[in-house]
Amino acid sequence: MLENKIMEARLLHFTTIIDRMKKSNRTKQVSKISKTNSKNHVAAISKVVCILWMSILLLSCGHQEEEYHSILDKIEAKSKHYKEISISSKRFLAEYHTIEITEGEYTFLIPERKSQIQSFECSECHSKPLKKLKGKEFKKAHWDIRLKHANAEAMNCTICHDAKDMNHLKSLTGSKIDFNQSYNVCKQCHTKQFEDWKGGAHGKRIESWALPRASMTCVNCHNPHSPSFESRWPAQFNTQKRKERE
Numbered sequence: 001m002l003e004n005k006i007m008e009a010r011l012l013h014f015t016t017i018i019d020r021m022k023k024s025n026r027t028k029q030v031s032k033i034s035k036t037n038s039k040n041h042v043a044a045i046s047k048v049v050c051i052l053w054m055s056i057l058l059l060s061c062g063h064q065e066e067e068y069h070s071i072l073d074k075i076e077a078k079s080k081h082y083k084e085i086s087i088s089s090k091r092f093l094a095e096y097h098t099i100e101i102t103e104g105e106y107t108f109l110i111p112e113r114k115s116q117i118q119s120f121e122c123s124e125c126h127s128k129p130l131k132k133l134k135g136k137e138f139k140k141a142h143w144d145i146r147l148k149h150a151n152a153e154a155m156n157c158t159i160c161h162d163a164k165d166m167n168h169l170k171s172l173t174g175s176k177i178d179f180n181q182s183y184n185v186c187k188q189c190h191t192k193q194f195e196d197w198k199g200g201a202h203g204k205r206i207e208s209w210a211l212p213r214a215s216m217t218c219v220n221c222h223n224p225h226s227p228s229f230e231s232r233w234p235a236q237f238n239t240q241k242r243k244e245r246e
């Protein structure tokens, strides 16, 4: 009896398991069907979306290509209505008499010089060759100028001044250089300082940092006849200097 009951129970157990398996199979099939159905839906929707998207893309692409050929074009177009910043040093520079120069990729203002040179125009006296100006009948001129620039044997007045046309400076190869652009004289020998000056690393700005750029020129700081600066106490404060001061 007991054995029969156990058998029955086992049977029941198996049948329920088989039942469950069948059921789950069915649900799998059902879910398969519904899955394929939903797959079709998704495919259809994504197709539509794709077409829409592509057409939007195509349209917008055509639009962009028409208006801007490159990123630079785009920047230019977009900044058309951009107003320049209101900060400018123009107002402060008004009191200076400046000239514009272009050196390589740099264009900036430097102070005009001719009006600052006391003995300009030189041709007021230098209407004759130098030789004819020198003599007992002439007073000595330019006694205040004492060259202290490089080697005294190598450097002389006519390395920079044009003896045939005193109103101009001259290059080492003999071409005329305007007094307003005397940096062209200096740059021949001081290339490094000239390059630095051009880029703004040597020298000084006039007034403000706002554009337009205006920079001092070499002769604003360096006397061409005696260009180096005296070292100032206590630039080298040591026992030697202290002795000198006593």
Ligand code: HEC
Pocket (backbone or CB within 6 Å): 117, 119, 120, 121, 122, 123, 124, 125, 126, 130, 133, 134, 135, 138, 139, 140, 141, 142, 143, 157, 158, 161, 166
């Ligand atoms: C007031 C008249 C006068 C003016 C202005 C004048 N000079 Fe002279 N300069 C002279 C006389 C005179 C001599 C020659 C006598 C001498 O050796 O001092 C001379 C000589 C020179 C010499 C040759 C110096 C030497 O030792 O060989 C140079 C260079 C020179 N002048 C440059 C200039 C320049 C540049 C200017 C203009 C910025 C100028 N001078 C303006 C009168 C003048």
Ligand code: HEC
Pocket (backbone or CB within 6 Å): 113, 116, 117, 118, 119, 120, 142, 145, 146, 147, 149, 155, 156, 157, 158, 159, 160, 161, 169, 179, 182, 185, 219, 224, 225
């Ligand atoms: C390294 C180049 C150089 C040499 C060398 C040189 N000069 Fe000059 N000289 C200049 C420059 C540049 C100026 C203009 C400076 C300025 O813009 O203030 C000038 C200016 C002058 C002036 C006008 C100064 C004034 O304020 O009236 C006279 C005069 C002059 N030089 C005479 C001479 C004489 C004389 C010698 C020789 C003893 C001489 N220079 C040597 C570059 C030179």
Ligand code: HEC
Pocket (backbone or CB within 6 Å): 149, 150, 151, 159, 160, 182, 183, 185, 186, 187, 188, 189, 190, 218, 219, 222, 223, 224, 227, 228, 229
């Ligand atoms: C023909 C070449 C030549 C020309 C042109 C020339 N210089 Fe010089 N300069 C020299 C030499 C060489 C020295 C000496 C360098 C040294 O002692 O290290 C010198 C020295 C100097 C010094 C001092 C350097 C120091 O270490 O103390 C200054 C500043 C200077 N020059 C500025 C100028 C300026 C500004 C001009 C234009 C007006 C000019 N030079 C034109 C050749 C030149």
Ligand code: HEC
Pocket (backbone or CB within 6 Å): 183, 186, 187, 190, 193, 194, 197, 202, 203, 204, 216, 217, 218, 219, 220, 221, 222, 229
């Ligand atoms: C705003 C003023 C200023 C201007 C403009 C300027 N310099 Fe100088 N320069 C200086 C000072 C300051 C020094 C450093 C002097 C020292 O160390 O004793 C100097 C140093 C120099 C020296 C010595 C070597 C060095 O680099 O220390 C040379 C050469 C020289 N300058 C050439 C030039 C030339 C060429 C120009 C123009 C293209 C120029 N400077 C423009 C202020 C100036």
